[in-house]
Amino acid sequence: MEKGYHKILVAIDGSSQSYQALQEAVELAEHHQALLKIVYVLNDKLANIPVQVNSKVIYQTVQEHSDHVIEEVQTRMADQKVTYEILRLTGTPKKELVNFSKENDIDLLLIGSTGLDALDRFILGSTTQYVVNHATCNLIVVK
Template identity: 25%
Template sequence: MKWKNLVVGVDGSESSRAALRWAYDVALTQNAELTTILTWRPVPPPPAGSASTYNPEYDHADQARVAEEQLLAIISEELGDDPGVLVRPKVVVGRAAKSLIDASHDADLLVVGSRGIGGFAGMLLGSVSQHVAAHAACTVVVVRAPGSDEAAATDESLADDVG
C-alpha cells in the first residue's frame, strides 16, 4: 500500500516524538507528505476577584504563537532542519482527539503516540490514542516510546499470560 498523506499528532511527549520519527521514516520511504498537528486549548482568565498571575496582555494570539514555536522546535529537534520530505506543521485550537479525527478524513495514515503528556502511570494506551484508533477515517498506527514503562508493562503482562 502506498501512503501519500501522513498525519501525526505531536504534543512533546516522548511517545509523540517516537510517533513523529516513525511517521517521518514512512514518509521518506513512501515519498509522502507529513502533516504534524499540535493542539492547544485557550487558557481562560481566572474567576473575578481571585488572586492570580493571569496577564490579560497574554492573549490567544500569544498562546497560538507559543504553540507554533513549540511544534516547530519539536520538528527541528526530531527531524533536523532539512528533513527531505514536505513537513506541514499545523497548530489547531481544540481537543486533540477531535482534531486528529477531523484530519484523518484527508489522510492515508494517522500516527499517534501511545500516551501523551497527560498520561497516567500504568496506562498502556492513552485516551487520545484510544479514541483516535476507534474513530479515525483512515488507518491508525499507535507508536510507543522505546524503553518506556508501558513497553515493560506490556512485556510483563504478556509473560503472565503465557506462563
Template identity: 25%
Template sequence: MEIKKILVPVDGSDASKRAFKMAIDVAKVYGAKLVVTCIADVSEAAYPIMGVTLDKNGFINIKAKAERLLAALKEEIPSELDYEEIVETGIPGAGITEIVEQQGIDMVVIGNSGKGAVSSFVMGSVSQYVIHHVKCPVLVVK
C-alpha cells in the first residue's frame, strides 16, 4: 500500500493534538503530503432551537477560529513535509469524507474524542462516522 496523502482533522482538543503529532510522524515515514483540516461544525447553529440562530457574522467568526487554529499548528510542521490546510464549515464527519474523496487521501489520522476550541466538533462520533464511511485506512489516536 502506498501512502502519499494523509488527512488529519483537528479541533484544538488534546485528542486532535495527539493525532496531529502522530500524522506528522507517519507522513515523515512515508514521505507523504500532510493535509490538515478543521471543519467547524455549524449544524447546531443552522437549526433554530428556541428561536436562536447563528447569523452570517457568527459563521464568519467560527471559520476565523478554525483558521487561527490551523495557523498555530502550521508552526509545528517540519519544513521538509509537503503541507496543505483546508478550513470548512459544515458537518465534520461528512466534510472529512468529502475531503478524502476529493483530495485522493490515502490515510486518515484522527483523534478518538474531544471538543476543542472550534465549536461542537465532537471527535468521538466523528471518528466513528469516518471509520464507517471512508474507503482508506483510518488511524484513531487515543
C-alpha cells in the first residue's frame, strides 16, 4: 500500500544537493497532491564564534546568501503546479528542521546529504545526520 503524504518539507541551503531535493520534493508533492513547505534556515551559530570579526558583516553576508537562495527557489518554483510555501527560519539548521517538522505535522522531509555550511561540512553531513536521527517523520536523503 502506498503511503499518502499531505505535508512535505524540503530543506534548502543553496547547495546543488538541496536543489536536487527540491526537485524530488516537487515531484512527490505533485504526485500526492501535498502541500510543500520549502525551508531555508538562517544559521545563527556564526554569531557565537569566539573570534574577533565584525558580526554585522557576517550577518549581512548570511542574509545576502539567504536572499539569493530564496530568489533561486522562487525562480525554480515559478512554473510548478504544486501548492507551496517558502519559509525562512533562524537558528541551528538541524534543530530548526526537526522542530519545524514536529510542530507542523510534516509527513515527509527531504534533505541533501551534505550542504553548504562550512562548519557542518567539517563534520561531514552533521545536519543531515542529526535530522536522520531525530526526525519523527519519514525522510529522503538526496545525494
